[in-house]
Amino acid sequence: MRPSMPNSLSTADEGRPAVLPARRFRPRLVLTLAAIAAVATCVAAGNWQRDRMHAKESLRRQYDAAATAAPVALASLPAATDWPSLRYRPVVATGTYLADRQIFIDNKVAAGRAGFHVVTPLSLADGRVVLVNRGWIAQKSSRATLPEAPPPGAATVQGRIAIPAAGYLELKPESASGSIRQNLDPTRFAAATGLAVLPAVIEATVAPVPDDGLLRDWPAPDFGIEKHRIYMLQWYALAALAAGLWLFSFARRWRRAR
Numbered sequence: 001m002r003p004s005m006p007n008s009l010s011t012a013d014e015g016r017p018a019v020l021p022a023r024r025f026r027p028r029l030v031l032t033l034a035a036i037a038a039v040a041t042c043v044a045a046g047n048w049q050r051d052r053m054h055a056k057e058s059l060r061r062q063y064d065a066a067a068t069a070a071p072v073a074l075a076s077l078p079a080a081t082d083w084p085s086l087r088y089r090p091v092v093a094t095g096t097y098l099a100d101r102q103i104f105i106d107n108k109v110a111a112g113r114a115g116f117h118v119v120t121p122l123s124l125a126d127g128r129v130v131l132v133n134r135g136w137i138a139q140k141s142s143r144a145t146l147p148e149a150p151p152p153g154a155a156t157v158q159g160r161i162a163i164p165a166a167g168y169l170e171l172k173p174e175s176a177s178g179s180i181r182q183n184l185d186p187t188r189f190a191a192a193t194g195l196a197v198l199p200a201v202i203e204a205t206v207a208p209v210p211d212d213g214l215l216r217d218w219p220a221p222d223f224g225i226e227k228h229r230i231y232m233l234q235w236y237a238l239a240a241l242a243a244g245l246w247l248f249s250f251a252r253r254w255r256r257a258r
Helices: 029-067 186-193 225-257
Strands: 090-097 103-110 113-124 129-138 154-162 197-204
Touching: 029 225, 090 129, 103 129, 113 197, 129 154, 186 197
Parallel strands: 129 197
Antiparallel strands: 090 113, 090 154, 103 113, 113 129, 154 197
């Protein structure tokens, strides 16, 4: 007869409850890494929106300051001028319009009517050229016929300095020689014409004498400060939510492990 194998529980241990090894609490690595990545991404996006908001606030202060500033003579500004710092600044320029280089910026709407912005280069006495957005004009019944907006020749322009956007959308490749343009780009205009065009544009605010009939109603720009503020708060809230969900999961697993 084979001897019986000893029981895992000795006779002395009979009647005692089995002691299980203590459970060690370990946060799930994947969940933790995902939470860290989510918080970092949301905070980075919130910081980007915060920086954009501050930049737009700076532009707003620049616009408000320019509204009360005295006009500056364009001829007194050197070629190395920091033009973006003069954005919205009132300016006066005297020169001669180059009628043969006039262009029309398409897809401009005023009072529900389609039209163009009439942009004419103004040649200064020192040889530099500045593009002048003379105002809005309605398009003809046929787009094949350009509206008539002849420049006055020699003129003194009163307006404000504008800096055209560097990035823009083009619906189709643009001809460098056509009179109708999709966007106002001084750099491209200079390359196409060979003129020493300044990187800034003058938006005319005062009608010439006699009046050319163009509409010069430049609305205050929408800086979008509140939009960036809302997006910033949303991203920070999402970061807080991701951190809160991780802490909630951490607390549940910790209580179960006790």
